[in-house]
Amino acid sequence: GAVVSQHPxxxxxxxxxxxxxxxxxxxxQATTMFWYRQFPKQSxxxxxxxxxxxxxxxxxxxxxxxxxxxxxxxxxxxxxxxxAHPEDSSFYICSAMNEGAxxxxxxxxxxxxxx
Amino acid sequence: xxNVEQHPSTLSVQEGDSAVIKCTxxxxxxxxxxxxxxxxxxxxxxxxxxxxxxxxxxxxxIAVTLNKTAKxxxxxxxxxxxxxxxxxxxxxxxxxxxxxxTFGKGTHLxxxx
Numbered sequence: 068g069a070v071v072s073q074h075p076x077x078x079x080x081x082x083x084x085x086x087x088x089x090x091x092x093x094x095x096q097a098t099t100m101f102w103y104r105q106f107p108k109q110s111x112x113x114x115x116x117x118x119x120x121x122x123x124x125x126x127x128x129x130x131x132x133x134x135x136x137x138x139x140x141x142x143x144x145x146x147x148x149x150x151a152h153p154e155d156s157s158f159y160i161c162s163a164m165n166e167g168a169x170x171x172x173x174x175x176x177x178x179x180x181x182x
Numbered sequence: 183x184x185n186v187e188q189h190p191s192t193l194s195v196q197e198g199d200s201a202v203i204k205c206t207x208x209x210x211x212x213x214x215x216x217x218x219x220x221x222x223x224x225x226x227x228x229x230x231x232x233x234x235x236x237x238x239x240x241x242x243x244i245a246v247t248l249n250k251t252a253k254x255x256x257x258x259x260x261x262x263x264x265x266x267x268x269x270x271x272x273x274x275x276x277x278x279x280x281x282x283x284t285f286g287k288g289t290h291l292x293x294x295x
Contacts, residue, residue, distance in 0.1 A: 101282035110271060111226070113282040127183075160225060162282075170216055171283060173225040 069095050073174025080151055082182055088146045088177045096141035097163035098170035101171070106159040117144045151181040153179035175176075184209040185218060186274050188286025192225050201262055203289045204255040205272035212274040215248060215255045216283070220270045230257070259291075265295045 072092040079087050079166040090100060098119050103111040115136055116124045123136035133155075135147040148155055185208040191234045195201045207268075212233035218226035232246045232255065239246050242263075248255040259266055269290050273283040 072248075099280060103282075110285045110287045113284065116280075116282055158223070168227050170231055175225050176223075178223065 069163075069172040071097075071100075071161060071163055071172045072179065073161055073177060075177060076175060076180045078180070080179070082152055082181055083150055085147055085149045086151055086179060086181075088148075088159055088161075089148075090144050090163075092142045092163050092165070092172075094161075095131060095165045097144070098142040098167070100138060100161055100163045102144075103144050103160050103162065105160065105176075107158075110118040111160065115146075120150045126149065151179070153181045155179065156181045184212055184261045184274055184284040186272060186284050186286040188289060190270050191287065191291060192290045192292070194294055195262055197262060197264060199262055200264060201257075201259045201266070201291055202284075203257045203270055203272070203291070204254060205256070205274075205286050206227070206252075207274040207284075208253065209276070210250075210253065211276050214275045215243075215246070216273050217246060217257045218273065218285075220225075220271060220288075221268050229270075262291075262293050262295060263271040264293050 070092045074089050100117040102114045104114050105111045114129045117136045117138040119138045125131045138144040161174040162171045183200045188205045216231035217229050219229050230244050230246050232248050243260045245258040269288045271288045272286040275281050275283045
């Protein structure tokens with residue numbers, strides 16, 4: 068079945084540094100990938116829609132200069148959290164729709180802790 | 183944009199009983215309604231979904247019903263088992279892969295032995 072590989076699974080970084088999270092579609096081409104954020108005991112919130120070869124579309128309230136998204140190929144999308152602060156600590160998860168599969172395929176998520 | 187409301191936030195049922203979780207949505211353009219089960223620290227797992235051209239779908243102990251007129255959909259789990267304990271999320275999307283999902287706030291389902 069459709070698989071989205073997400074790395075790293077966990078990362079701890081110092082305040083002020085940047086962190087890059089990668090999502091790869093392993094057996095299908097993902098023209099569009101979605102990035103979500105989930106705070107503890109809360110729901111998943113869509114942050115942005117990543118389109119291959121074009122600029123990402125950000126949801127209201129999400130800072131595009133802080134959360135840089137690159138979707139340079141049909142199988143890879145990256146999210147870079149720039150100048151991370153403790154309030155950015157969260158569970159970040161990507162997903163993609165595979166035309167051949169039913170529904171959205173999710174990556175395994177990245178637990179980011181900023182200290 | 184889309185707004186999805188989910189109730190209840192916590193549901194405790196006796197093992198073997200049924201559980202029902204309800205969601206409403208606001209955008210009449212939404213036509214894809216999945217339900218996810220999420221265990222702590224893990225990715226959401228699709229358990230069942232329904233599209234707007236269908237009113238009901240069943241998969242063994244799990245069923246979903248959709249009322250497009252009223253803009254609500256529900257998850258029904260029968261003969262609940264301890265392994266059903268988890269957080270369940272409903273979601274809505276316009277489908278087609280171009281739009282992301284709008285999630286409900288989640289329901290913590292507790293199965294009492």
